[in-house]
Amino acid sequence: MIEKTVLHSGWTLSCNDTGRPGLPATIPATVPGCVHLDLLANRLIPDPYIDVNEITNDWIGRTDWTYRCTFEAAPDERTMQELVFDGLDTIAVISLNGEEIGRTFNMHRTYRFDVSGLLKTGANDLAVTFRSAYAYGAEMEKHYGYRPNNYPGPGNLMRKMACNFGWDWGPTLVTAGLWKQVALESWDRARLAETRISATLAGSDGLVKVHATLARHGDHGPCRLAAEIGGVTKTVAIGPSEDAVSFELRLPSPQLWWPHHLGAQPLYPLTLSLIDEASGDLLDTSERELGFRSLRLDTSADEHGSAFTFVVNDVPLFICGANWIPDDCFPSRVTAERYVSRIAEAKAANIHMLRVWGGGIFERDEFYEACDHMGMLVWQDFLFACAAYPEEEPLRSEVEAEVCDNVVRLMPHASLILWNGNNENIWGFDEWGWRPIIKPGESWGLGYYLDLLPKLSAKLDPDRPYYPGSPYSGSMQIEPNADGHGCKHIWDVWNDVGYEVYRNYIPRFCSEFGWQAPPAWATIEESMHDRPLTPQSNGVFHHQKATQGNDKLIRGLAGHLPEPRTMDDWHFATQLNQARAIRFGVEHMRSHRDVCKGTVVWQFNDCWPVTSWAALDSSGRRKPLWYALKAAYDPRLLTIQPRDGGLAAVAINERTLFWRAKISGRRMRLDGSVLAEFEFWRLLCDRFEAKAFPLPDGIVSPDLPKEEVVVVDMLDRRAFHYFVEDIELALPAPRLSVEVTGIDGGYAVKVTADNFLKDLCLMADRLDPDAVVDSMLVTLLPGESHVFTVKTVKAIRAEDITVGTVLRSANDLVAGSR
Incomplete structure (x- = not known):
């Protein structure tokens, strides 16, 4: 059986720039981790997330670093011993006992080195030297020539998390380090080198396909591979000269795995056991949890152009999604518990698909495991974003190895429903001015998206769809961001025009669109210490990475809300506008679900405290957008939309049962007096329908x-x-009363409206930075009440619920501007 010794203790870090003042010769280091975190833990740098400290830490990514540790070993000539690095970031030289054993050039791969002949009995010295990614990038630009990149840095010339070099929501923090597990593995005879596992349906049966590859050492005797799932077993013999085996198992009538809004997520443990035939010794095992569902992506032609519809268990879905970026600039800091918490927040917001965006990373196993358990679908980009990529060596081989590593690792997950070739690169070539820059015959990545990636995906994971890009229209003969074909990004809204322009588009599938707002107030206070805080003060402005972002925030208010006069009003008005913009766009596209089959909002999460498009800020605090998504993605949505020169109430039903109910309405004055009304006794909205x-x-x-x-x-x-x-609406100054009652885990805050209150929000973090409120953006007619549930350990009184600070509404913005 394989013996694994995890090597996570006793590491030190040293700076290879001997002229760097103020650094000790050796620094205690944590593995998994990175240089920034080790310097921060030892109080050698200021926190790069605070104020403008990011810029004072820029030298770290331009410096070479060495990690060292000493570990005990017991060499045995009968045993193969390998050092296994699950993640090295990025340009590294590894030495054992003074002898180089390997060089690495890819953050997204696992590396394994045979060290059987180099280990010593007792103490062994391991060193990993990381070269500056900037220095390596400069060499690669000379090698490949210039390639366009929408963001600074050489991220498109190496296989490293591209947003490390900065994005329009992220800082430039160019990391280095051992960001995943390091271990010494010892084994004899044979081990499972690779297991490709897929779970699909064959009629009503579950079909498990297994392809296993063996690594051998020493005695090459016969083995057998035993598989068991759900009480079904199969054993396959492997001869002494064989190193691979493929077989299938059928599980009669398994329960189906569903996205969370449609059903349950039963998972079946699959165990593979590699056994020595002669001795009966267990040599290696592999365990996975599998879910059974059918899956296809319908891109067939129709009267509107061509579809882009995910079909799970033969049900065409409307996707209620959001884009996922790395949850921290230092990914080793994201724990399994944090993954679970973030994905649970997405689920609570009625999101049922996360798109793992191509400028980040393939997330760790714990992310996909949590998605499997919670019924959260995953769209996985391959890691190409907003840049032209060389297709020559050595990058091409690195891409191929990286894709093979991660497809094999992730393909067993029921939650994973798409491999996507790139983010915006085909669009960039077509519309962003790349054509005259890229010389005739010069590669820019198209060969990856249309040839290498689909071939590898089809070979390794043929049961899961591949699509060349986002956006992409299904053919290079059609402009890549067309409404009628494939998936579309909408970015003129936010960048150039108001959010009312969302109604100009009815895409087949919208895989990116978004609107900005600052993070929660408590997050600003924790990370920006300007006095006074203003939108233009140094810290606040530095934590706005979008070009002219603050100007766009104000421009986006025009025609909707008055321009704010204070920091408090700026904060709330821009957050409210973000929530309204996205709800407006989602409800419009959902109301056209016969044509459009999905919206994937940019973005769900943040990697540091920043003004951005996120619904959940970097501290895990919900912005008003989170509550807007919960409402707009409600499986049963009622919305009012323009239709045929008038207005229609549109009922949208994503539940498995029909929705039949009385529908009634009123036209009324804001003072509550009814001017006209109607009632229709039974409106029937069938399942998966917009009526x-x-x-x-x-x-x-x-x-x-x-x-x-x-x-x-x-x-x-x-x-x-x-x-x-609202800027023209006769919203009155808010008149209301507040009652606070203690409940288990917090308080019930009952607000009763004396007059019409629009988009009432209780900003719980103003009461307690750790408080969470269950609802927001509540509109009340005169005389109506709403109860906010606030989870907090801090004592709250009615007088703490101050109007205009803790309790906000569109009323106080509009009435206060008069």
């Missing part, structure tokens, strides 16, 4: 547009329509 109900003329024709609102109810769902934007 439009035209609103009567008396409802959609206002007398005084600035003073009226349309309210439509269907069971416990409600939708509003306003005839003018």
Whole structure:
């Protein structure tokens, strides 16, 4: 049996720049980890997430570093002994007892080195020297020539997390280190070198396909591989001259694995046991949990162009998704518990797919395991983003090895539903001015997306779809970001125009669109210490990485909300506008679900405290956008949309049962007086359907547009329509009362409206940085009440719930601007 010794203790770090002042010769180091974290833990640098400290730490990525440790070993000529590095970031030379054993050039691969002949009895010295990624990148630019890149740094010339070099939401923190596990593995005779496992359906049966490759050492006797899942077993003989075996197992009528909004996620443990035939010794084992579901991506032609529809268990889905970026600039800091917490937050927001974006990393196993257990679908980009990539050596071989490593590692996961070739690179070549820069015949990555990646995906993981890019229209003969084909990104909204322009688009699938806002107030106070805090103060402005980002925030308010006068109002107005923009876009696209089959919001999470497109900030605090997503992604959504020159209430049902209920509505003044009303006894919205109900003329024709609102109810769902934007709407100054009652784990805060309150928000982090509130963006008619549940250990009183600071609404922004 394989013996594994994890080598995570006794490491030290040293700076190879001997002229660097203020650093000790050796620094205690943590593995897994990185140089920045070791320097930070030893108080040798300021926290790069605080204020403008990022720029004072720039030298770290431009310096060479060496990690060292000493470990005990007991060499045995009958035993193969290998050093296994699950993740090295990135340009590294590894030496054992003074002798070089390997060089690495890829953050996204696992490396294994035979050290049987180099180990000594007793203490062994291991050193890993990391070269500056900048220095290596300069060499590679000379080797390949220049390739366009939308962001600074040489991330497209090496296989390293591209957003390390900075993005429009991320800092430039160029890391180095052993970011995953390091171990010494000892084994004899044979081990499982690779196991490719897929789980699909064959009729009503579960079909498990296993392809196993063996590594051998010493006695090459016969072996057998035994497999067991759900009480079904199979044993296959492996002859002494064989090193690979393939077979299938059928599990009769397994329970189906579903995305969380449609059903349960039963997982079946699969155990593989490699056994020596002669002695019966167990040589190696592999265990995975498998879920059984069918999967295809429908891209067939239709009357609208060509589809982009995920079909799971023969059900065409509307995808309610969000983009996922690395959850920390230092990925080793993301624990299994943090993965579970973040994915649970996505699930609670009614998100059922996360797209792992191509400028980051292939996440660790724990991410995909959590998605399997929680019914969270995963779209996985291959790691190419916003740049042209050389296809020559040595990069091509690194890409191939990286893809093989990660496809084999991730393909057993039921949650994984797509391999995607790249992020915006085909679009970039077509529309971002790359064509005249790239010389005729010069590679830029297309060969990866249309040839290498689909071939490797089809060979290794033929049961899962591959798509060349996002956005991509299915053919190089069609412009890559077309509405009628494939998947689309919408970025003129936010960059150039107001969010009302979302209604100009009905894409087949929108895999990126977003709107910015600052993080939670408590996150700003923890990470930015300007006095006073203003949108333009040094720390706040530095934590805004988008080009003219603050200007776009203000421009985006125009026509919707008044320009804020104070920092508090700027913070709330921009957060509210972000929430409204995305809800507006999602509800519009969901209302056209017969054509559009998915929205994937940019973005769900953050990697550091920053003004960004995220719904959950880097501290895990919910922005108002989180609550807007929860509402807009409700499996049963009621929305009011323009239709045929009028208005329609659109009921959208993503549940497995039909939705039949009375629908009623009112046109009313903001003071609560009803001007017109209707009632329809039974509106039937079938499962996986959007049903439009035209609103009567008396409802959609206002007398005084600035003073009226349309309210439509269907069971416990409600939708509003306003005839003018808030900046023109006669919203009164808020009049309300507050009652606070202690409950288990926190407080119930009951707010009763004396007048019309629009988008009422309780900013719980203003009461306690660790507090969480269950709801936000609540609109109340005069006399109505809402109970906010606040989870906190801090004592709260009614007088703490101050209007204009803790309790915010569109009313106080609009009325306060008059």
